[in-house]
Amino acid sequence: AQSVTQLDSHVSVSEGTPVLLRCNYSSSYSPSLFWYVQHPNKGLQLLLKYTSAATLVKGINGFEAEFKKSETSFHLTKPSAHMSDAAEYFCVVSPNTGRRALTFGSGTRLQVQP
Amino acid sequence: GAVVSQHPSWVICKSGTSVKIECRSLDFQATTMFWYRQFPKQSLMLMATSNEGSKATYEQGVEKDKFLINHASLTLSTLTVTSAHPEDSSFYICSARRGDSSYNEQFFGPGTRLTVL
Numbered sequence: 001a002q003s004v005t006q007l008d009s010h011v012s013v014s015e016g017t018p019v020l021l022r023c024n025y026s027s028s029y030s031p032s033l034f035w036y037v038q039h040p041n042k043g044l045q046l047l048l049k050y051t052s053a054a055t056l057v058k059g060i061n062g063f064e065a066e067f068k069k070s071e072t073s074f075h076l077t078k079p080s081a082h083m084s085d086a087a088e089y090f091c092v093v094s095p096n097t098g099r100r101a102l103t104f105g106s107g108t109r110l111q112v113q114p
Numbered sequence: 115g116a117v118v119s120q121h122p123s124w125v126i127c128k129s130g131t132s133v134k135i136e137c138r139s140l141d142f143q144a145t146t147m148f149w150y151r152q153f154p155k156q157s158l159m160l161m162a163t164s165n166e167g168s169k170a171t172y173e174q175g176v177e178k179d180k181f182l183i184n185h186a187s188l189t190l191s192t193l194t195v196t197s198a199h200p201e202d203s204s205f206y207i208c209s210a211r212r213g214d215s216s217y218n219e220q221f222f223g224p225g226t227r228l229t230v231l
Contacts, residue, residue, distance in 0.1 A: 034219070043118075043224035044158075044207070090157065099171065100211070101148065102220060104157045 002027045004093050004105035012111040019063075019078040021108045023091035026072065033074045034092040034102070035065055044090070050074065051096075061085070086112045117141055118210050120223035127198055128231055135193045135226045137208030143188040144210035148220060149181075152205040164191050198230045 007022040025033060035047040048059025055067040065076045074091060091105040117140040127133050137147055146165050150158040162178075164170040164185035172178045180202075182194040191210075195202055205227050209220035 036222075044209075044222040046219060046221075049219060099146075099163050101160055101163060102209075103160075106157045 002031060002093050002095065002103050004091050004103055006089075006091050006105035006108050008108050009106065010109045010111065012113060013081045014113045015083055016080050019076070019081045019085065019110065021076040021089050021091075021110065023074045023076065023105060024072050025074060025091070025093045027093055027095070029095055029097075032094045032096055032100075033065075033067060034094070035059065035063070035074075035076050036090045036092060038088045038090065038107075040087075047076070047089075081110075081112045083112050083114065086110055116212065116221045118144075118208065118221045118223040120206075120208055120226050122226060123224060124227040124229075126229045126231065129199050130197055132194055132196045133198055133228060135195075135206055135208075135228075137191045137193070137210070137223055139189045139210040139212075139221070142210075142212050142221075144191075144212065145188065146211045147185055147191040148209045148211075149183060149191075149193050150207045150209070152207060152225070154205075158207060161193075195228065198228070200230045203228055203230045 003026045005024045033050040036044045038044050047063050048057045050057050050067045058064045063078045089108045092102050094100050094102045119138045121136045149161045152158045161176045162170045162172045164183045166185045166188050170183040185191040205225050207225040209222045211220050
């Protein structure tokens, strides 16, 4: 079984300040982990993925995430927020075998203030 | 590369009618496609997994006779909502996994907003 908990349903930051979106996972196996972003009326876009290689993963648009097995966490960070980062972010876990179906977290809405 | 399209992007229908939604992988072959449902301000819930040429695998609680899935080719999967009712109104999203992918990455379509009157 697998599950994902996004600890904050809503995060608000000022433009130019750091972003931290928190995610904890539960899995009975070594999983793949992803962060997806969903802008209004647009499809889901993959930000980054962890697939058992380097624990610090760099993604698009300056985002990165660190896989911490001991803490079962995969928090998403960005040093400096931009107005265009305002969107819904989903942390996602998937097994590496079988159907490899994705399990989505509940989402975190990021608001960026000018 | 790795573009997934959905058609239509939105549809309004009367209660009792059936609606078909298409999901296409435009520049790659998708051995597996997935269908999700997303209610307003909520997360995506997996409805079913479809493999080309075989029956779809439905998640618990999803009515297979109501949500008919056909994966006729390596680039096309369809979801038909039969005898639609207002409670079926939702945002339906498909995704596709590349046949040559060594990762679990899925590529998502832009979604189809269904409104049943």
